[in-house]
Amino acid sequence: MRMTRLVAKTLREAPSDAEAISHQLLVRAGFIRRISSGIYSYLPLGLRVLRKIEGIVRQEFDATGAQEVLLPTVQPIELWEETNRTVTMNDVLMRVEIRGGKFVLGPTHEEAVIATVTQDLASYRDLPATVYQIQTKFRDEARPRFGLLRTREFIMADAYSFDPSQEAMRASYKALYGAYVKVFDRLGVEYYPVEADAGSIGGDVNHEFMVPAAIGEDYFALCRDCGYKANIEAARRSRDFAPGTDVVAPMSEIYTGETPTVDSAIAIISKTRPEITAAAMIKSIVLKDEKGALALALVPGDRKVRIPPGYKPFEREDFADYDFLNLGFVGPMGMAERGIRVIADYSIVAGKAWTSGANKKDFHVLDAEAMRDFEIDEFGDLVVVQDGDACPNCSASMELVRSVEAGHTFQLGLYYSEKIASARFSGEDGADSMYYMGCYGIGISRLPAVVAEVSHDNAGLIWPITVSPYQVHLVAIAYGRDAAAAAVADELYASLQSHGVEVLFDDRDLGPGVKLNDADLLGIPIQVVVGPKGVTAGVADLKLRASGAKSDVPLGEVVERCKTTIAELLEVVPWKVGGRGAEFEA
């Protein structure tokens, strides 16, 4: 492609509303343009990057035997009512009403894929099967931000596996997980498949594919010793807490006044008992399960609580219904007698003096001991993991890594099949059976931004060759001014193309500084510069964008050198950690 013809203009300055570096660079380099909040157009360069990423996904998904389909963007709302997701996904659903009735723009496609394949996967003989699509989706995100990283309209590659049994589902999951590892290896960015929280879907194992990035909205816990890694919502810490050895005084009450938070209570209490810190306090969080039964979660006062599965936090208004629950002064004492289940973090050990709310407004208790002054029905992993916590596998210190979620694989099991009557096939015995499903999503349109976010420098973008819009950026210095040099450049351009090299040719009549700076901004991995000086000497300058390494190449060898350099760059997986990826327990 000749840049004089290319629909894109580089900008010296990014729009002021572009906050994320990836957003700024992608706009400045002419890859994308913002149309509305969270809604973007792709210019030719940006689309080529998308196509490269899609191509990688297609290859790796196809290699597992998955088959590409295309599901509708506009879906009848009845499909969504069947799974109750008109309610559970209400906030992101975009509804449209047309003559034909009520519809939604698909934010995801579980319902649609089941409706699509049910008659074609009607027998156990048709299973297993995996289909996938690369589709535009729409979610009315509460807050689109960071350019392409969080948008309302986005492109996703989503695969769905259908199996006759849980074991078969696990095999399908493993195959797709393997494809994901290959896809991310080829994208050339550092990534970690981490254990993830199943969310409301439930299901067995699921993984998120996380790319560490300063702008990331997610965190995962990483143990560099044993390789344990889990999303912060799913991460656990070691349960190895020995009982304390304090000589615990009898429990006593203390008037603390209007101190409904841990910090405010400690501020008062520490005046008389300076040794008592937030960590020595029990934070009691009131929960309710699906049936409305109450439970109490106990965590140390300096930690954030991780709500155990099956429970929801009590709403502020709910407290009015229970006079023994004083918001801000709740404690575990006497809860067993009231039939309230007490679940404690493993760190709430006996033999230690705890401070707690006294279940009485404006009062706390001191020197409460677990098992002596209050019962614990059950222990759980109830705290949100933080930097320095001990790894649950090997007890080494873990760190939290800030990252962007780039992909997510789920074992859905029967979650949707149970809700959708048509999700059935005839089993070997002739009876109706439900599909065991898996779903696998990669944020295609998020990835150019993810790559840009982790692969750039002060001069601009640095594309891995696998996703770069072009492989070679041919820069002609003094094109239109120096006939001899221009002729050489034209010849090189034609020659590279005829050898199958994807080449962007800067044939613009601009000063050399502009063109070289633009080449760095666009970030194509191999730059070839030809100008009057070099042509006189019989050489072109070949520069690798990533390393900045330059070398003079005789004009007659440029094409060959480009081809071998491309091959070398394709050979390298720029980032690879030993043991990462392949191993996991499905």
Added chain:
RNA sequence: CGGGGAGUGGCGCAGCGGCAGCGUACCUGGUUUGGGACCAGGGGGUCGGGGGUUCAAAUCCCCCCUCCCCGACCA
């Protein structure tokens, strides 16, 4: 949805009661061509929208819209 900030030419910004400006980008001519050159000329803006105050509003007041940031939310 709560809090904060901003809307002036494609992009970045100044102007803050008295003729709508600068840089960049764009067009024409000329000089220049190995790291964002220079000279001369030129085109382009309902100053986010509506209402009000005023002899006069980009500027002051009211309402609305949009965008950005922080938070809440995030199968």
